Amino acid sequence: MLGRYNALSPEEEGIAKDIIKECAGLPLAIITIAKSMNGVYDICEWRNALNELREHIQGPTIDMESDVFKILEFSYDRLNDEKLQECLLYCALLLEDYVIRRVSLIKYWIAEGIWHAILNKLENVCLLERCENGKCVKMHDVIRDMAINISQGNS
Numbered sequence: 001m002l003g004r005y006n007a008l009s010p011e012e013e014g015i016a017k018d019i020i021k022e023c024a025g026l027p028l029a030i031i032t033i034a035k036s037m038n039g040v041y042d043i044c045e046w047r048n049a050l051n052e053l054r055e056h057i058q059g060p061t062i063d064m065e066s067d068v069f070k071i072l073e074f075s076y077d078r079l080n081d082e083k084l085q086e087c088l089l090y091c092a093l094l095l096e097d098y099v100i101r102r103v104s105l106i107k108y109w110i111a112e113g114i115w116h117a118i119l120n121k122l123e124n125v126c127l128l129e130r131c132e133n134g135k136c137v138k139m140h141d142v143i144r145d146m147a148i149n150i151s152q153g154n155s
Contacts, residue, residue: 032075092147
């Protein structure tokens, strides 16, 4: 998921294990955070990511769904680009588990004034899933619920 050919350094590996612990072993959370760390080699960035994750999920927990949302929102926040975030939230408008052709989604985004290159970035960080040999994408239902939750908070 990290897109690296070399092994993690011992310090990076320790931080990665701490990140996995913070994700409570949830595969979707681990995958999305791992993808958000793709290409990160600076140990300071690894430490910052762990600290940001801990701050993000800090506080009283209501239930497991709330915890999962907090972890996934961390990946959403790491997009660090309003256009990327806007495109992800746009996908939440589609029906749950709806498979949409990439070309159609790009056309919708262009109609909305959103750049089509963003689609690849959302796939690369696992917030959208490729399907049908890369011709289509879909949004995992938990990520969709998180995006709807964010949308409601942002009006």
